[in-house]
Amino acid sequence: MAEEEFNRISILHGGGGLYMQKLLKEHIIPRFRSRRFKEIPLDLLADSAVIGDIVFTTDSYTVKPIFFPGGDIGRLSVSGTVNDLSVVGARPLGISCALIIEEGFELAKLGRILDSMERAAEEADVEIVTGDTKVVERGKLDQIIINTAGIGRRSEKLDENLRRAASDGRSLKSRWLDPRNIRPGDKIIISGTIGDHAVAIMAAREELGLEAPNLKSDAAPLNKLISEALEIGGVVACKDPTRGGLAALLNEWSETTGIGIIIREASLPIREEVKAACEILGIEALELANEGKAVLAVSGKYAKDVLEAVRSHPLGRDAEIIGEFTREYNGVVMETEIGGLRYVPMPIGDPVPRIC
Amino acid sequence: MAEEEFNRISILHGGGGLYMQKLLKEHIIPRFRSRRFKEIPLDLLADSAVIGDIVFTTDSYTVKPIFFPGGDIGRLSVSGTVNDLSVVGARPLGISCALIIEEGFELAKLGRILDSMERAAEEADVEIVTGDTKVVERGKLDQIIINTAGIGRRSEKLDENLRRAASDGRSLKSRWLDPRNIRPGDKIIISGTIGDHAVAIMAAREELGLEAPNLKSDAAPLNKLISEALEIGGVVACKDPTRGGLAALLNEWSETTGIGIIIREASLPIREEVKAACEILGIEALELANEGKAVLAVSGKYAKDVLEAVRSHPLGRDAEIIGEFTREYNGVVMETEIGGLRYVPMPIGDPVPRIC
Numbered sequence: 273m274a275e276e277e278f279n280r281i282s283i284l285h286g287g288g289g290l291y292m293q294k295l296l297k298e299h300i301i302p303r304f305r306s307r308r309f310k311e312i313p314l315d316l317l318a319d320s321a322v323i324g325d326i327v328f329t330t331d332s333y334t335v336k337p338i339f340f341p342g343g344d345i346g347r348l349s350v351s352g353t354v355n356d357l358s359v360v361g362a363r364p365l366g367i368s369c370a371l372i373i374e375e376g377f378e379l380a381k382l383g384r385i386l387d388s389m390e391r392a393a394e395e396a397d398v399e400i401v402t403g404d405t406k407v408v409e410r411g412k413l414d415q416i417i418i419n420t421a422g423i424g425r426r427s428e429k430l431d432e433n434l435r436r437a438a439s440d441g442r443s444l445k446s447r448w449l450d451p452r453n454i455r456p457g458d459k460i461i462i463s464g465t466i467g468d469h470a471v472a473i474m475a476a477r478e479e480l481g482l483e484a485p486n487l488k489s490d491a492a493p494l495n496k497l498i499s500e501a502l503e504i505g506g507v508v509a510c511k512d513p514t515r516g517g518l519a520a521l522l523n524e525w526s527e528t529t530g531i532g533i534i535i536r537e538a539s540l541p542i543r544e545e546v547k548a549a550c551e552i553l554g555i556e557a558l559e560l561a562n563e564g565k566a567v568l569a570v571s572g573k574y575a576k577d578v579l580e581a582v583r584s585h586p587l588g589r590d591a592e593i594i595g596e597f598t599r600e601y602n603g604v605v606m607e608t609e610i611g612g613l614r615y616v617p618m619p620i621g622d623p624v625p626r627i628c
Numbered sequence: 629m630a631e632e633e634f635n636r637i638s639i640l641h642g643g644g645g646l647y648m649q650k651l652l653k654e655h656i657i658p659r660f661r662s663r664r665f666k667e668i669p670l671d672l673l674a675d676s677a678v679i680g681d682i683v684f685t686t687d688s689y690t691v692k693p694i695f696f697p698g699g700d701i702g703r704l705s706v707s708g709t710v711n712d713l714s715v716v717g718a719r720p721l722g723i724s725c726a727l728i729i730e731e732g733f734e735l736a737k738l739g740r741i742l743d744s745m746e747r748a749a750e751e752a753d754v755e756i757v758t759g760d761t762k763v764v765e766r767g768k769l770d771q772i773i774i775n776t777a778g779i780g781r782r783s784e785k786l787d788e789n790l791r792r793a794a795s796d797g798r799s800l801k802s803r804w805l806d807p808r809n810i811r812p813g814d815k816i817i818i819s820g821t822i823g824d825h826a827v828a829i830m831a832a833r834e835e836l837g838l839e840a841p842n843l844k845s846d847a848a849p850l851n852k853l854i855s856e857a858l859e860i861g862g863v864v865a866c867k868d869p870t871r872g873g874l875a876a877l878l879n880e881w882s883e884t885t886g887i888g889i890i891i892r893e894a895s896l897p898i899r900e901e902v903k904a905a906c907e908i909l910g911i912e913a914l915e916l917a918n919e920g921k922a923v924l925a926v927s928g929k930y931a932k933d934v935l936e937a938v939r940s941h942p943l944g945r946d947a948e949i950i951g952e953f954t955r956e957y958n959g960v961v962m963e964t965e966i967g968g969l970r971y972v973p974m975p976i977g978d979p980v981p982r983i984c
Contacts, residue, residue: 279734280733280734280735281729281731281732281734281738281763282732283731285761285763286729286761286762286763287763296761299735299738300725300727300742300761303739303742303745304742304755304756306755308755309721309755309757314756314757314759320758321724321758323721323779326779328724328757328758328779329724330724330725330760330775331760332726332728332762334762365665366665366684368684368685368686368777369656370686370688370777371688372690372773372775373637373641373642375636375637375639376636376637377636377637378636378637379635379636382656383659386655386659389659389660390661393660399661399662399663399664399665400660401662401665401670401684402684402685402686404686405641405642405648405651405652406642406688406690407638407639407981408770408982409639409982412769413768413769414764417728417773419760419775421684421686421724421726421775423679625763625765
């Protein structure tokens with residue numbers, strides 16, 4: 273990167289990896305002062321903020337192309353915001369719809385996108401309650417950007433879920449699903465196959481010459497699936513592996529907790545098409561964005577029952593326990609299929625820009 | 629407008645006037661179903677949604693230029709969202725900061741914008757509690773767009789304020805500041821001069837050859853000013869005249885209530901520079917966007933006291949009672965300075981695109 277480029281925003285800054293963390297932690301978060309609402313501080317990089325028992329989140333979507341197998345920017349935007357609320361332990365209630373549209377955009381396409389937002393909202397049993405619409409001159413925006421913010425209320429199931437987690441003798445640092453609650457021995461569950469969204473988007477872009485005709489984006493609201501898991505109890509933290517993928521998520525958790533993570537490659541759910549795409553393009557499946565997957569950290573005692581509960585939900589059929597927190601390693605380590613060990617580093621940026 | 633253009637988004641659709649209302653009412657709002665949260669329905673085009681005692685809003689900012697006399701996109705974004713919460717009768721609590729940045733944007737400029745957001749947040753005594761950052765390839769976005777969503781809680785002063793409004797015998801249709809509460813005889817107060825923001829932006833763009841060296845945007849958080857008014861009581865509705873200006877706001881109120889409005893030109897607070905700019909450019913000051921003004925509908929009995937309370941706030945020194953609701957007219961009518969009457973129509977779009 274050229275000298276003067278250091279002073280400018282690069283595509284890597286939006287990738288969910290190291291560059292983005294650096295941007296957030298050095299340039300953005302230190303500028304905002306927490307005065308009253310400190311329960312989940314900004315620098316935890318949680319998906320949502322907490323104000324009393326209200327949970328609040330925001331996400332903008334710039335995905336390209338805007339329609340893709342398995343969804344579109346509308347479905348993505350509602351699902352993503354529902355998921356950001358859900359992974360903290362909230363029951364999502366209301367979603368906002370802020371449209372920023374390029375002059376000349378077809379009304380018919382806008383209609384398809386909005387219908388798709390409404391369908392996703394109905395799936396999640398939330399409502400689109402407020403919005404804003406801006407129009408930008410032709411050439412000053414690439415078609416459409418959607419921002420969805422969301423509010424939710426603390427899930428009724430959270431207290432009992434955490435009480436069970438604490439029954440193994442731990443004291444909980446947070447009354448939310450929060451990586452600060454994690455301790456060694458906690459199991460890591462992923463709700464399904466990794467990389468589907470990113471590879472579906474790459475294939476839809478065509479420019480890469482990638483074909484994956486049967487692959488669809490996994491974009492979906494996960495609130496009901498997560499609610500099933502909370503019903504069992506023992507879930508201490510949860511996050512959706514979007515930009516930066518599973519690799520970024522696990523590295524964030526390991527850094528926040530100061531506890532190592534071991535995952536087993538053989539137990540990672542991954543579709544053949546995604547594996548093939550990663551081999552062809554020389555990219556790492558662990559770094560690929562997902563838009564309908566949750567990763568749960570669960571007290572060992574409850575892990576198998578939580579796994580069964582997640583699997584009983586249609587979006588969780590391929591769920592697996594992929595590893596656990598351990599003092600044996602620092603950072604994130606993967607036992608490969610042939611039995612070796614390797615570090616899973618924090619991604620630098622996302623291998624694919626404009627993924628969500 | 630050419631035939632096929634009817635099927636596409638035009639700049640006018642973002643202008644806060646007739647075109648925008650048509651877009652919202654025909655293409656956007658009907659696609660979203662209200663199931664539980666019906667207290668302030670979407671088609672009321674209120675600034676915020678209400679979920680129990682929580683108020684929720686969103687707004688995106690695409691202003692050009694991003695730095696202008698009196699503020700920048702950061703100050704604008706926090707002020708606008710604080711105001712959208714306040715005008716419904718909420719005490720703002722948390723603001724989100726969703727940044728969408730063009731690749732190559734200078735970090736130093738980003739820093740200035742974020743510092744400005746934080747200063748506006750401190751002024752309003754709210755906190756920036758959550759955020760999102762996306763980066764878009766060079767040429768696919770014009771520098772930066774900011775979306776700020778916000779949540780607030782029902783103001784403690786609202787019940788007593790509305791109780792006083794009801795003391796003149798009216799029954800209130802809404803327990804919020806809501807145009808459905810208005811009845812003939814209610815006075816209309818504006819908190820200060822109109823058009824400052826729009827003319828400051830136009831002058832900053834230079835391309836129009838407009839000079840207004842002493843004029844500044846009025847962008848400011850109004851929550852404390854509105855709170856002063858609620859302390860007096862009798863305020864039944866409130867809104868900030870942003871895109872579409874005072875003309876759009878009053879026409880919306882008249883349409884929603886089915887009650888006519890008379891305003892007096894002589895009582896309209898307006899700066900000489902704004903008047904001059906309107907004459908030079910042949911535009912209507914009533915249609916110009918404001919970003920730090922509130923319009924209040926107040927029970928006649930309390931109007932003078934509310935005016936005094938608003939004037940006692942530094943942002944409300946130029947406040948005036950500009951007219952009232954009346955059955956004598958349909959729509960919005962203005963008594964001109966020379967004593968004639970003329971209709972104030974709903975604007976078609978904003979005379980200036982990318983104003984906020």
